[in-house]
Amino acid sequence: MSVSIYEDVEYYFKSYRAYVSKVINPDDMQQLWDLHWRALVGQLPLSNLGEDEEVRMFTIGCGEGFRDSLIVREISKRHPKVYVRALEPAEDVMKLFRDKADDITKSHPGVRFDWHSTTFQAYVDDQRNGETGDEGSFHLVISGHSLYYIDDWACALDRMYDFVRPNGMLAVTIVNGECTFGKLMCIYRQTEGGKMHMLTSDDVSSYLTTKSAQIATYTREYTFDAPEIFDQTSETGNLLLDFFTQRRNFRGTAPETLQDTVLDFLKKDMEREDGSCLFDGYESEVVAVKTVST
Numbered sequence: 001m002s003v004s005i006y007e008d009v010e011y012y013f014k015s016y017r018a019y020v021s022k023v024i025n026p027d028d029m030q031q032l033w034d035l036h037w038r039a040l041v042g043q044l045p046l047s048n049l050g051e052d053e054e055v056r057m058f059t060i061g062c063g064e065g066f067r068d069s070l071i072v073r074e075i076s077k078r079h080p081k082v083y084v085r086a087l088e089p090a091e092d093v094m095k096l097f098r099d100k101a102d103d104i105t106k107s108h109p110g111v112r113f114d115w116h117s118t119t120f121q122a123y124v125d126d127q128r129n130g131e132t133g134d135e136g137s138f139h140l141v142i143s144g145h146s147l148y149y150i151d152d153w154a155c156a157l158d159r160m161y162d163f164v165r166p167n168g169m170l171a172v173t174i175v176n177g178e179c180t181f182g183k184l185m186c187i188y189r190q191t192e193g194g195k196m197h198m199l200t201s202d203d204v205s206s207y208l209t210t211k212s213a214q215i216a217t218y219t220r221e222y223t224f225d226a227p228e229i230f231d232q233t234s235e236t237g238n239l240l241l242d243f244f245t246q247r248r249n250f251r252g253t254a255p256e257t258l259q260d261t262v263l264d265f266l267k268k269d270m271e272r273e274d275g276s277c278l279f280d281g282y283e284s285e286v287v288a289v290k291t292v293s294t
C-alpha cells in the first residue's frame, strides 16, 4: 500500500523545502527561468487588448507564489491591468502568496487577485454542470508542478486547456523524463502504483499533442547535492528520499524489494567519477499555445 506524501501537507512542504535547498546552481537556474518566462510572457496575445481590459492569468497549485509573483510583475510591464486567479489547497502556504500579492498591488494598482483555497478537481466539480463560465477566457493558465497531485490528470489537463482563450497559453511545469527524478518516476510507477501520478514532461507533451495547439518545451537542468539520502540515520536524507519517491517514510513503509530497486537505481545514477553524489532534477515547461482554426 502506498502512503502518499501529500496526505500530510505540513510534512510534504518540509520535504519539498529540503529538496529545493539542495540545488547547487540556483543563480544560474534563476537566470534561465527569467529568460524562459520573459520569452513566454512575450508570446501572450496582448497586442489587441484595450487599455481597460485585463490580462487574465489562472495559476493552479500556486503554493507560496514565488514564481507566479515574478510572472505577474513581468506581465504588468507589458500591460497595466492584470487579473490573477490563484488556486491552492494548502491555505497556510497560499497566505505567503497573499503577502507577496499585497506588495504587488501597492506598486501596481491595476493588478487584482482572486483567491481559491481548494483543489483543482473540487474547483471544477463545484461549478454547475462542470462549466465555470470562464472557459476560453484566460491568456495564461499555469500548472506549476501540481499535476502529479490531481486525481485524474488527463481530465485535469483537458479542463485547464478549456480555460485558455484562442492564441492563449497553457504552461505545465513538470519533471523532465531525462533526469534522475524523471527516470526514477518511470521505474517507481512500473514497480508500484500509488495515489500520486509519477508524471514527466513526456506524458504531458504527448497528451497535449492531441489538442489543436502548438507545443514547445523549455527545460532547466537543476542539480542537487544529496549524498545523505544513502544515510538512513540522516533526517534530511530521509526527507529527500521521501520527496523523490513521493512517499511518506519510504524507508519505514515501502516493501524491501522496492527500497532495493530505488536505492540501487539512485546509487548508479547519482555517483560520479569524482566521488560526488548528485541528483539531477530537470524541470520543463510544456507549453501549448491554442491555435485558432480559420
Ligand SMILES: C[S@@+](CC[C@H](N)C(=O)[O-])C[C@H]1O[C@@H](n2cnc3c(N)ncnc32)[C@H](O)[C@@H]1O
Pocket: 006, 016, 060, 061, 062, 063, 064, 065, 066, 067, 087, 088, 089, 090, 093, 118, 119, 120, 121, 143, 144, 145, 146, 149, 150, 151, 173
Ligand atoms: C511542488 S508544489 C509547487 C508549488 C508552486 N507552483 C511552485 O512551482 O513552486 C505543488 C503544489 O501543488 C499543490 N496541490 C496539491 N494538490 C493539488 C490539487 N489537487 N489541486 C491543485 N493544487 C494542488 C500543492 O499544495 C503545492 O502547492
